[in-house]
Amino acid sequence: MTPSAEARDWAAADPHAGDRAEIEALIDAGDDAELARRFTGPLTFGTAGLRGPLRAGPAGMNAAVVTRAAAGLGSWLTASGSAGGGVVIGFDARRRSEEFARISAQVLAGAGFAVQVLPRPLPTPVLAFAVPHLGCVAGVVVTASHNPPEDNGYKVYLGDGAQLVPPVDREIEAAIAAVGPAREVPLSDDWVTLGDDVEADYVAAVVTALEPDRVASRNSLTVAYTALHGVGAGTTRAVFAAAGLAEPVSVAEQDEPDPTFRTVAFPNPEEPGATDLLAALADRIRADVAIAQDPDADRCAVVCGGRQLTGDEVGALLADWLLRRGVRGTYASSLVSGSLMHVVAGAAGQPTEETPTGFKWIVRAGSPAAPLVYGYEEALGYAVAPSVVRDKDGISAALAVALLAAELKATGRTLLDRLDDLARDHALFVTGQLSVRVEDPDVIPAAMARIRSAPPASLLGRPVVFADLVDETPSVDAVRLLGDGMRVIVRPSGTEPKLKAYLETVVPVHEDAGLIAARGRGEDELDQLRAELSAALGL
Numbered sequence: 001m002t003p004s005a006e007a008r009d010w011a012a013a014d015p016h017a018g019d020r021a022e023i024e025a026l027i028d029a030g031d032d033a034e035l036a037r038r039f040t041g042p043l044t045f046g047t048a049g050l051r052g053p054l055r056a057g058p059a060g061m062n063a064a065v066v067t068r069a070a071a072g073l074g075s076w077l078t079a080s081g082s083a084g085g086g087v088v089i090g091f092d093a094r095r096r097s098e099e100f101a102r103i104s105a106q107v108l109a110g111a112g113f114a115v116q117v118l119p120r121p122l123p124t125p126v127l128a129f130a131v132p133h134l135g136c137v138a139g140v141v142v143t144a145s146h147n148p149p150e151d152n153g154y155k156v157y158l159g160d161g162a163q164l165v166p167p168v169d170r171e172i173e174a175a176i177a178a179v180g181p182a183r184e185v186p187l188s189d190d191w192v193t194l195g196d197d198v199e200a201d202y203v204a205a206v207v208t209a210l211e212p213d214r215v216a217s218r219n220s221l222t223v224a225y226t227a228l229h230g231v232g233a234g235t236t237r238a239v240f241a242a243a244g245l246a247e248p249v250s251v252a253e254q255d256e257p258d259p260t261f262r263t264v265a266f267p268n269p270e271e272p273g274a275t276d277l278l279a280a281l282a283d284r285i286r287a288d289v290a291i292a293q294d295p296d297a298d299r300c301a302v303v304c305g306g307r308q309l310t311g312d313e314v315g316a317l318l319a320d321w322l323l324r325r326g327v328r329g330t331y332a333s334s335l336v337s338g339s340l341m342h343v344v345a346g347a348a349g350q351p352t353e354e355t356p357t358g359f360k361w362i363v364r365a366g367s368p369a370a371p372l373v374y375g376y377e378e379a380l381g382y383a384v385a386p387s388v389v390r391d392k393d394g395i396s397a398a399l400a401v402a403l404l405a406a407e408l409k410a411t412g413r414t415l416l417d418r419l420d421d422l423a424r425d426h427a428l429f430v431t432g433q434l435s436v437r438v439e440d441p442d443v444i445p446a447a448m449a450r451i452r453s454a455p456p457a458s459l460l461g462r463p464v465v466f467a468d469l470v471d472e473t474p475s476v477d478a479v480r481l482l483g484d485g486m487r488v489i490v491r492p493s494g495t496e497p498k499l500k501a502y503l504e505t506v507v508p509v510h511e512d513a514g515l516i517a518a519r520g521r522g523e524d525e526l527d528q529l530r531a532e533l534s535a536a537l538g539l
Contacts, residue, residue, distance in 0.1 A: 007035050007057070013181030016063035019056035045069070045173035046494065049164075051144055051153035054095055061096070061144075061152040063103055064182035069154050070104040070140070071185045072176030074111035076168075077138055079175070082159075083112060085137030088194075090118040090127030092143040092231050092296045093257030094152050097121065100142045104154075106187040113137075115191035121231045121257060122199060123297035124155070125393040129202045132161040132390075146268035146294040147496065149261050161390040163360035166474065202388075203238045206396045209385035210403060212243035214325070218406040219246055223289055224282035224303075225398075226251040228267050228274065229258040230295025236395050245402055249285050251277045261295070269294055269301035270311075270380060279303050289405040289415065293394040299380040300394035302401055304415045312338030312431040312504075313419055314401070315376035318384055320422060321404045322374050323348040329373030332365035334358065335469070335476070336489045336502040337378040340429040344422065356469075356476045358494065359383065363390040378431065378502065420515055427506050428515065430522030434501040434530045436539055444492045444499045447537040451479055451490055456536045460486060460505070460525055486525070488533065499537070503529045 007023050014020040026035050038057030043050045043065065050069055056062050077085065087108050091101035101117055109115045116134065118127065124141050131139035139157040147153070156164055156172070164172070179185065212218055223240075225248035227233040233255050237247055253263050254277060261267040264274045269292040282290035282303055290303035302309045309317075319331050319341045331345040332353040342352040351370050355361035359377065363386055366372035375383040381392030384400040401415075408414055423429075438444060455466040464483040469476040478491035489502040505525040507518045 004032065004035060006039050010039070010057060010064070013183045014056070014064045015067060015183045019062045019064060022056040042177070045169055045176060049153060049155040051147060051151060053150050054152050061100070061154070063099070066100045066103050066142075066154060067107055067182040067185050068176050068179045070107035071111065071179045072172055073138065073140070073156060074108050074113060075179070076172045076175040077113070078111065082137035084114065085159075086114045086116065086134060088116045088118070088127065088130045088134055088136045088139045090122055090124070090130070090139070090141040092124070092141070093121040093259060094142075094144060094149075094295075095259045096152060097142045100152065100154065101140075104140050104142070105191040106189060107185055109188035109191040110186035116194050117191060118198065119194055119196065123232050123235050123395060125298055125389045125391065125395055126199055126202050126235060128157055128161050128389050128391040128393075129205065130198045131157045131159060133198065133201060141296075143296040145296050146266070146270075146299065148266060149259060157391075162363050163358070163391060165360050165364070199235060199238070203235065203242050205388045206239055206385060206399060207242045209388050210243070210396065210399055212245070212399070212403055215403050215406050217410040218403060219244055221245060221289070221402055221406040221409060222285060222287045223248040223291060223402055223405075224251070224278055224285060224287035225249065225290070226254045226275070226278045226281075226292045227257075227297070228264065228269060228292055228295055229254050229256070229261045230267070230293060230297060231257055232293040232295075232297030232395060235297065236293065236398055239395055239399050240402070243399055243403075245399075245406075248291065249281065249287065251281050253277060267295050269299065275301060275303060275308055279306065279308070288409050289401060291398045291401060293398065294380070297394045298392045300382060300397040300401065301380050302415070304405075307416070309415065309419075310431055311376070311378035311380045312340065312429070314380070315378065315382065316340040316344055316422060316429070317404065317415060317418060318376065318382055318397070318400055319374055320344050320418070321400065321407075322384065323350065327373050328370075330366035330370045332362050332372055332375040334362055334377045335478070335480070336491065336500075337376060338429050338431040338504055339487065339506070340422065340426065341376065343426045343429075347426070356474055357478070357491065359392045361474075423509050423515055423518065427508050428518040428522055429504065429506055430519070430526060431502070431504045432526040432530075433503065434533050436499045438497050438499065441497060444497070447499055447539060448477070448479070448490070448492065450538045451536050454536075455479065455481065456532065459483060459488065459532050460528055462486065464488075486529070488529065490533070490537070499539075501530075501533045501537070503533070505529070
């Protein structure tokens with residue numbers, strides 16, 4: 001079938017007049033190249049559900065794709081024995097998010113489910129909390145998290161409040177593929193809009209879990225904050241107020257939701273420049289700590305002393321804080337995250353687990369004898385209260401960071417001072433990335449094939465052992481290179497057109513040379529690893 005013929009069939013079944021007109025205009029213009037991009041195949045239903053650019057056609061986020069996704073989810077839930085159960089739906093403030101949430105509600109209500117929709121754009125952690133809190137069989141949140149402004153997405157949670165894991169994602173994808181024309185999917189307006197109770201219950205649960213009353217001096221802390229044009233500000237302020245902390249001072253230009261994300265190149269606090277306005281505000285008000293969330297507030301970045309901490313540094317600090325508070329159980333992180341947390345928890349006598357990439361795996365760590373009490377991933381995701389939210393949560397993490405900073409401030413110290421303590425006690429764990437964003441998607445599998453077929457025998461002049469993690473259970477599209485005092489993981493990004501190499505080197509801290517010399521050596525070794533990995537990947 002030619003691109004134009006396939007496009008005509010799609011347009012005829014598209015229930016949205018604007019999306020239909022977009023495809024028809026491409027057909028009339030004879031733009032076969034653009035039609036081919038729109039019809040190369042449907043968006044893949046994977047780690048984050050669906051995620052892609054806002055555009056008509058099966059390879060974009062639009063009304064027809066969302067209709068068929070909701071219908072496929074409903075079909076899978078029914079086949080799994082959850083017919084007629086409750087489904088809660090949330091959405092962020094990106095373009096068309098509220099529309100896609102409404103379409104999902106109509107489709108799932110039409111399939112016989114009891115559908116409840118959150119009252120306004122709210123953080124993803126509120127939706128993840130709401131699923132088990134309301135006794136639902138599933139939850140949906142319309143968000144593209146920290147992706148570029150032109151994207152949107154559709155993420156699914158199961159009844160326990162956790163994201164999907166294989167084979168469920170493939171089963172739902174198959175159910176979506178089996179859905180007929182979008183225009184023929186039954187719809188119903190028999191769904192309800194919730195009030196503010198769920199958000200209030202989430203705020204109360206977070207505060208109860210983190211016990212702010214244990215920090216007597218917490219209200220003296222000055223926090224600079226940015227929502228990065230997302231939806232986190234209101235809920236974060238509510239949590240801080242309920243915890244007895246002073247209201248964070250916000251970056252005014254980024255406090256209200258803005259789907260254009262006009263002040264940043266990418267709305268991701270990991271990206272260069274994204275936290276520049278936050279750092280400037282922190283300097284002006286002499287903040288003790290500065291906190292940034294990504295647009296759906298499930299990730300949290302920290303700036304202290306003019307330096308943005310890495311996700312691994314924050315991950316280790318929060319684990320150390322919980323351990324010193326006496327929190328006992330399993331501490332987990334993904335395989336792309338640093339090793340320091342495992343060393344710190346092990347020294348405290350607590351079990352740790354390393355999981356495949358993604359919080360869908362992290363929150364499934366632990367055992368009945370040692371349940372998960374903390375999990376993190378280096379990409380700024382933290383679960384400091386997994387009993388409240390079984391996913392990364394940038395709001396509870398922000399509260400935890402603030403409480404830790406308040407404790408340290410009471411003794412004249414900072415987060416950076418505590419990191420120095422950990423380095424002296426356990427060595428300096430230096431982590432970084434080689435991250436390559438590509439225009440041509442074929443670059444990524446070619447680079448992965450190259451390193452699999454010809455892995456380096458040594459890095460930093462030290463022998464390394466190669467392991468292909470695709471052969472492990474569960475299978476992970478990644479490779480690991482492990483040597484004395486170093487570790488490298490290479491994998492494609494699960495949410496963006498990026499190839500990532502996660503680098504770690506461990507440097508002893510000698511009394512005579514000290515931390516400054518150790519940091520210098522660590523940064524030099526990271527730079528050398530980046531150069532050697534670039535060559536090995538053919539980049």
